[in-house]
Amino acid sequence: MSSKEKLLEVKNLKQHFKTGRHSTVKAVDGVSFDIYKGETFGLVGESGCGKSTTGRTIIRLYDATDGDVKFKGKDVHGKKSKTNLKEFNRKMQMIFQDPYASLNPRMTVKDIISEGLDIHGLVSTDKERTDRVHNLLETVGLNKEHANRYPHEFSGGQRQRIGIARALAVEPEFIIADEPISALDVSIQAQVVNLMKDLQKQHELTYLFIAHDLSMVKYISDRIAVMYFGKIVELADSDELYRNPLHPYTKSLLSAIPLPDPDYERNRTRIVYDPSKHDTSEEPEFREIRPNHWVLCTTKELEAYKQEINN
Known part of the structure; x- marks a missing residue:
């Protein structure tokens, strides 16, 4: 840039x-x-x-x-x-x-x-x-x-x-x-x-x-x-x-990308995105999880994403 x-x-x-x-x-x-x-x-x-x-x-x-x-x-x-x-x-x-x-x-x-x-x-x-x-x-x-x-x-x-x-x-x-x-x-x-x-x-x-x-x-x-x-x-x-990647939909898209590696392809697990698993207790907002990394999520999901990053 x-x-x-x-x-x-x-x-x-x-x-x-x-x-x-x-x-x-x-x-x-x-x-x-x-x-x-x-x-x-x-x-x-x-x-x-x-x-x-x-x-x-x-x-x-x-x-x-x-x-x-x-x-x-x-x-x-x-x-x-x-x-x-x-x-x-x-x-x-x-x-x-x-x-x-x-x-x-x-x-x-x-x-x-x-x-x-x-x-x-x-x-x-x-x-x-x-x-x-x-x-x-x-x-x-x-x-x-x-x-x-x-x-x-x-x-x-x-x-x-x-x-x-x-x-x-x-x-x-x-x-x-x-x-x-x-x-x-x-x-x-x-x-x-x-x-x-x-x-x-x-x-x-x-x-x-x-x-x-x-x-x-x-x-x-x-x-x-x-x-x-x-x-x-x-x-x-x-x-x-x-x-x-943090949002499950992003993970789903990335999991679909093939690589020119037979061993990887044999073991590649395709992640299927299920929108019904999202927290519905509040309207999701676009939040900054870490500098310049934004995700659409609820407060509850925000805490889960932060925990995922720290682990």
Whole structure:
């Protein structure tokens, strides 16, 4: 992490969807966290836990039901002038999960990448536009000959690189990567993650990295928040979360990670999370168990977690 300057502040964020006259899905239900400039903040959980909805609400693809999101100290969901909204859209970009669906099949790669350049008036001539596209393609490991091709001519990994180039084109400060590798072959996933790490150093980027694969999130993230049914249940530094997981759901996710060790795999015990075993005597709160290690728990569970750490 390069600094302790808060770039993004999320407080009590809620995103509820009405699914009928009398029913509501609480996709995101009171989520709070900060992201510091220069870090990668991992948000993990199983499908349907609300992590992608959290990312899409932060970037204003959805209007928040309640709560506050501040980017560089300014309210994200408040009313904005066209100029302010345009500047916000430039500083915060998104890389989507599906590289097949997120690229317009009727547009050339050059037009896809330069769309943001045109909207924000970042180039003044066609030559400058072409040069910027060629530079961006080389930055993400492609070459300038790819500029005049169409998305269907590329592999999944190459399409995701095009998506990354499109996000980088407007020189953002913050990128939300919504499961950017889940649709890719395992052999390609590491390449894309390594590319993102290199780009982070070169361009001083800050990431919100959303995924369900805890092992890959550990590799790229400085801190990790674990999400379950619309709530963050544990948040800690990446190494700390792996060494000392406390919430039973986090332990369940970690127990599912395979290792390339036959002896370990033969004896690996999968922990099954049972939410019914939680203390129900009071409403759980997000509490700091040890420095920078937070868990959603009741007072009774807090004492049990502290005892577990001391043992």
